[in-house]
Amino acid sequence: MAIETAVDPNLSNASGPNPGDVIVTDNLWKTYEMGDQQVNALRGVNLRIRHNEYVAIMGPSGSGKSTLMNLIGCLDSPSQGKYWLNGHDVSELNDDELARIRNKEIGFVFQTFNLLARATSLHNVELPLIYNGTPAAERTARAKAVLESVNLGTRMMHKPNELSGGQRQRVAIARALVNKPSIILADEPTGNLDSKTGDEIMALFDDLHAKGNTIVLVTHEPNIAEYAHRVVTIRDGVIASDHVSARFANKQK
Numbered sequence: 001m002a003i004e005t006a007v008d009p010n011l012s013n014a015s016g017p018n019p020g021d022v023i024v025t026d027n028l029w030k031t032y033e034m035g036d037q038q039v040n041a042l043r044g045v046n047l048r049i050r051h052n053e054y055v056a057i058m059g060p061s062g063s064g065k066s067t068l069m070n071l072i073g074c075l076d077s078p079s080q081g082k083y084w085l086n087g088h089d090v091s092e093l094n095d096d097e098l099a100r101i102r103n104k105e106i107g108f109v110f111q112t113f114n115l116l117a118r119a120t121s122l123h124n125v126e127l128p129l130i131y132n133g134t135p136a137a138e139r140t141a142r143a144k145a146v147l148e149s150v151n152l153g154t155r156m157m158h159k160p161n162e163l164s165g166g167q168r169q170r171v172a173i174a175r176a177l178v179n180k181p182s183i184i185l186a187d188e189p190t191g192n193l194d195s196k197t198g199d200e201i202m203a204l205f206d207d208l209h210a211k212g213n214t215i216v217l218v219t220h221e222p223n224i225a226e227y228a229h230r231v232v233t234i235r236d237g238v239i240a241s242d243h244v245s246a247r248f249a250n251k252q253k
Helices: 065-072 095-105 121-131 136-149 165-177 195-210 246-252
Strands: 021-034 037-050 054-058 080-085 106-110 183-187 215-219 230-235 238-244
Touching: 021 065, 037 065, 037 238, 054 065, 065 080, 065 183, 065 215, 095 106, 106 165, 121 136, 121 165, 136 165, 165 183, 165 195, 183 195, 195 215, 238 246
Parallel strands: 054 215, 054 230, 106 183, 183 215
Antiparallel strands: 021 037, 021 080, 230 238
């Protein structure tokens, strides 16, 4: 399927990483065995995302966008093809190796927040640093600093049930940032929020991007995708379109 209104042909015709690339996929396939049948969730996806890009991946249910997110996030491995994350070929890593690179390179933000219910905001944000062996004093200092950066300095010792939905998502964003990852991967980050709070969270992503973060946003909502600068649409396991968002194009005029 042809790419329409492409940002730059080189961004989608991938063959390997170049300087400044964070995500590169080359002929990426994911096939699932369903009884006697094979289902191709992804069918030869070529994608290139560079440092400090803000990209939305869109698609309806069953399009393959969640499968692509799982591969980009090192939560799964491709059936065929190559995937380079920040210059590392991660296509054929085992589960333990994927877990290590995932903790180092990717900051996740989920629709359901995925916070520990009995832990404070501070402890939730410290978790990735605990997993990678960061000394206690350093991890506490870094967690406090990143909570301050998302305007939660006064809520550090509160547990999730003592926070609003928007505050819980800010804790999740702080946790995603604390390891200084190569990319922030946000899966439907406003899905459990009212529209006003959702707008506030998307404004925070704008701010994070302005500070130099690479953001990949997975969503099925066109109005949320428009916050990104580039929108990649997946249909039937292939890239159907890859274009500059209307919101960003208007800003450039």
